[in-house]
Amino acid sequence: MKFARLLVLASFFFLLACQSATPSTVIIIDNGQTLTLQTNERVPSKLMDQAGITLNPNDRVLLNGLPVQPNLPITNHPITLQVRRAASLILSTPDGEQKLQSSAFTVGEALYEASIWLRAGDKVQPELSAPITNGMKVTVVSPRELTVSVDGKAVQIQSSARTVGEALAEAGI
Helix, strand or coil: CHHHHHHHHHHHHHHHHHCCCCCEEEEEEECCEEEEEEECCCCHHHHHHHHCCCCCCCCEEEECCEECCCCCCCCCCCEEEEEECCEEEEEEECCEEEEEEECCCEHHHHHHHCCCCCCCCCEEECCCCCECCCCEEEEEECCEEEEEEECCEEEEEEECCCCHHHHHHHHCC
């Protein structure tokens, strides 16, 4: 009799353990469109596949506003993912223009991701904290060595100013 009870109890726990987990709700926001999935999946790239969303190489997946690796499972619940699509940028530097694709939030972050290293005195327009928009033009102007004659003495300054007057004002002359 004890054995029968033990067998029934063990069978109950076995069946309970073998049941599939109840699917949870996953919300995906892509380009202002909200999709809701009922799934047991936890890997962002697979969730995107289930939702029929194609990620481009420079797109970024966010969980609660923070970047996540698309191929690593998410352990916390509920899951709300946001797809941040890459924007096209035109970067204008003294070396010429180049096109960039970035899903960065700011100009500074986009330059960093593209390995564009700024030096002291470089001027960036729009400013580094400006949000990225599609088709945006970012200009980086590097300072030039200038020789200015002040009171009969030659003074070396660096400036990325557009005019002589601006360069003199920057140097405090």
